[in-house]
Amino acid sequence: MTAQDDDRFLGLALSLGRRGLGRTAPNPAVGCVITRAGRIVGRGWTQPGGRPHAEVMALAQAGAAARGGTAYVSLEPCAHHGKTPPCAEALIAAGIARVVAPIEDIDTRVGGAGFAMLRAAGVEVTTGLRVAEAMEDHAGFLINREHGRPLVTLKLALSLDGRIATATGESQWITGPEARRQVHAMRARHDAVMVGAGTARADDPALTVRDLGISHQPVRLVVSRRLDLPLMGQLARTAADGTVWICHGRDADPQLIEAWQGLGARLIAVEGRGRQVDPAPMLTALGAAGLTRVFCEGGGALAASLLGADLVDRLVVMGAGLALGAEGQPALGAMGLDRLAEAPRFTLRDTRPCGGDVITLWDRAPG
Numbered sequence: 428m429t430a431q432d433d434d435r436f437l438g439l440a441l442s443l444g445r446r447g448l449g450r451t452a453p454n455p456a457v458g459c460v461i462t463r464a465g466r467i468v469g470r471g472w473t474q475p476g477g478r479p480h481a482e483v484m485a486l487a488q489a490g491a492a493a494r495g496g497t498a499y500v501s502l503e504p505c506a507h508h509g510k511t512p513p514c515a516e517a518l519i520a521a522g523i524a525r526v527v528a529p530i531e532d533i534d535t536r537v538g539g540a541g542f543a544m545l546r547a548a549g550v551e552v553t554t555g556l557r558v559a560e561a562m563e564d565h566a567g568f569l570i571n572r573e574h575g576r577p578l579v580t581l582k583l584a585l586s587l588d589g590r591i592a593t594a595t596g597e598s599q600w601i602t603g604p605e606a607r608r609q610v611h612a613m614r615a616r617h618d619a620v621m622v623g624a625g626t627a628r629a630d631d632p633a634l635t636v637r638d639l640g641i642s643h644q645p646v647r648l649v650v651s652r653r654l655d656l657p658l659m660g661q662l663a664r665t666a667a668d669g670t671v672w673i674c675h676g677r678d679a680d681p682q683l684i685e686a687w688q689g690l691g692a693r694l695i696a697v698e699g700r701g702r703q704v705d706p707a708p709m710l711t712a713l714g715a716a717g718l719t720r721v722f723c724e725g726g727g728a729l730a731a732s733l734l735g736a737d738l739v740d741r742l743v744v745m746g747a748g749l750a751l752g753a754e755g756q757p758a759l760g761a762m763g764l765d766r767l768a769e770a771p772r773f774t775l776r777d778t779r780p781c782g783g784d785v786i787t788l789w790d791r792a793p794g
């Protein structure tokens with residue numbers, strides 16, 4: 428097997444893994460390709476809800492052809508006994524001769540034990556290839572396991588002058604249909620779509636993934652300290668499907684808590700901070716509830732509170748070619764910053780045109 432083959436097959440395993448993003452939480456979205464004599468004999472990825480694991484799917488497809496083959500996996504195979512035996516054991520039992528995986532699984536039940544189990548059984552293990560890509564794909568899972576919170580992507584749809592609505596609250600639509608399609612594709616790759624109470628009241632959003640032929644829907648998450656959300660809106664009308672979660676202050680009106688529970692929403696009580704919900708314990712609660720990737724779509728107050736607490740990992744800025752002026756609503760509420768040195772910084776990852784708009788992707792600057 429040449430280095431180019433390793434790179435290519437591992438690249439394929441990574442791209443298969445990405446198919447599961449937004450559907451496998453709390454588990455990582457892993458991909459696996461099994462080859463034998465340079466030919467692909469099995470492909471698999473983590474199934475919705477996190478099980479079966481990728482290797483099990485690929486081994487099932489490969490059958491007897493896996494014997495003597497190589498397994499390319501986008502994350503270290505697991506070593507623990509869950510509902511099914513560990514993947515490392517399954518690979519050994521199938522007669523896999525070599526495993527190529529970029530990085531260790533930092534889950535405390537695995538943490539190198541999968542690689543050790545394979546090596547002990549005489550399987551050759553190669554690691555360290557395509558590491559940056561694997562870290563990127565598994566960022567939500569890794570952040571959850573390391574910091575106990577989900578990865579947070581913040582999306583802002585802005586006018587040329589950084590406004591998200593007119594003074595009267597009109598915001599539909601600032602960006603064009605192509606950019607909105609992109610937003611739906613991004614929603615689908617996250618476990619939850621999150622908005623603040625102001626946005627929920629002003630836009631009455633459905634927060635669903637539409638027009639992509641996707642059956643799976645992310646959790647629809649609203650943050651509302653006082654739980655003063657329209658009880659007749661789209662979210663209320665559709666909460667019975669169990670995908671509406673609301674983070675509210677511990678001091679929210681018990682009658683409203685009961686009303687939303689009655690509608691089918693899952694309520695998460697969090698400490699307050701000023702007039703808002705404290706973002707750090709809120710994300711800890713969401714991480715504990717199993718979320719690994721949260722896509723926040725504003726509004727300005729929630730976006731500012733997440734940014735101010737340095738809790739935004741990725742920024743997606745959709746810039747439109749229209750000007751709304753100083754009376755328009757700013758993208759971010761007050762952040763209480765006095766000095767430039769205190770401002771959260773982001774590193775540019777990518778810029779691309781999208782219809783008549785521009786999408787810029789930013790990563791939280793390290794440090």
Ligand code: AOF
Pocket residue numbers: 453454455456457458472473477478479480481482503504505508509510511514532534537
């Ligand atoms: C793999 N392949 O496709 C995935 C893995 O709750 P369980 O038993 O399903 O185990 C979940 C853990 O398994 C998860 O925290 C992570 O360490 C690993 N995920 N491992 O070998 C996979 N999704």
Ligand code: ZN
Pocket residue numbers: 480481482504505506513514515
């Ligand atoms: Zn496994």
